[in-house]
Amino acid sequence: AQKVTQAQTEISVVEKEDVTLDCVYETRDTTYYLFWYKQPPSGELVFLIRRNSFDEQNEISGRYSWNFQKSTSSFNFTITASQVVDSAVYFCALSELFTGGGNKLTFGTGTQLKVEL
């Protein structure tokens, strides 16, 4: 069975600090996708990034960066120079691929990030 672990329940930082959100996953599949989503208080899950299992290149998008390490089954997310608007719950998710096609995401329990002035 697939499993995603986000051990950090809540993180508090002061604005402009860098922060890393950890994600560890378990799967028997050789092909899979990993995702990060942001959930602000409004409730909508906002897509941030997708990474497939064959692409271990790190990615940077503005203040966001992601480090995928297949050897340790981790897909960590770093926010550089955090801002108050980054305050939200962040979810890591793993996509299970079915023979007949389809999309099913297994989510971690989320990390509540609070950025204070």
Added chain:
Amino acid sequence: KAGVTQTPRYLIKTRGQQVTLSCSPISGHRSVSWYQQTPGQGLQFLFEYFSETQRNKGNFPGRFSGRQFSNSRSEMNVSTLELGDSALYLCASSLERDRESYFGPGTRLTVT
């Protein structure tokens, strides 16, 4: 391009009643999935529809059902509501090839 829309946004129902939630996917997306989010269980997969057929199903009782129409819009129905069904119900749509799921704002269901 318009995002995923869900109606209604908020709903209050009484135990034993039934409820229908609606989801309109992003134009061109044929896959629609439903998720339940509760403080205790987190985000859990309910089911996925593709081309009007349920393709995958999570571990929820038969009281939870859904359907998809020819225009890819989807509805989810919960019958005989229980207090534990109170949750945020999120709908997501995606293109088959890239598997990126885009979520709607959710419907917050409260069962009293």
